Amino acid sequence: MSEYISREAAIRAINAVVSDIKAYSDKYCEGAEQKIFEQLVNGILSARQAIIEIPAADVAPIVRGMWLASEGEANAFTCEKCGKTVEFGAGTTKDNEFNHCPRCGAELHALYERQEADHA
Numbered sequence: 001m002s003e004y005i006s007r008e009a010a011i012r013a014i015n016a017v018v019s020d021i022k023a024y025s026d027k028y029c030e031g032a033e034q035k036i037f038e039q040l041v042n043g044i045l046s047a048r049q050a051i052i053e054i055p056a057a058d059v060a061p062i063v064r065g066m067w068l069a070s071e072g073e074a075n076a077f078t079c080e081k082c083g084k085t086v087e088f089g090a091g092t093t094k095d096n097e098f099n100h101c102p103r104c105g106a107e108l109h110a111l112y113e114r115q116e117a118d119h120a
């Protein structure tokens with residue numbers, strides 16, 4: 001399964017490493033040793049450029065929320081994000097393995113499921 005990270009955060013992390021290496025090299029190295037650190041920094045900057053040039057993935061942020069029990073309807077639940085209501089012949093959203101809103105696509109859990117997760 002793919003994982004997605006922020007390009008901006010990756011570049012910030014690389015810049016911090018480069019900055020630390022340069023500071024160390026400036027403080028403790030000279031001559032040939034300093035040249036080795038320059039080559040190391042150049043390699044890291046090449047890696048940073050490669051990250052900059054990777055095409056962006058087509059991903060959308062995950063929206064999470066809860067199914068809210070509808071008043072007066074035992075098997076009806078409403079998406080807290082968009083207000084879409086779904087009804088089942090029997091059972092809850094969990095019983096029916098219904099964890100995404102069909103209208104807005106939000107990942108939804110029933111309130112009691114979220115409380116269980118918070119205590120885990």
Ligand SMILES: [Zn+2]
Nearest residue numbers: 079082101104
């Ligand atoms: Zn929704």
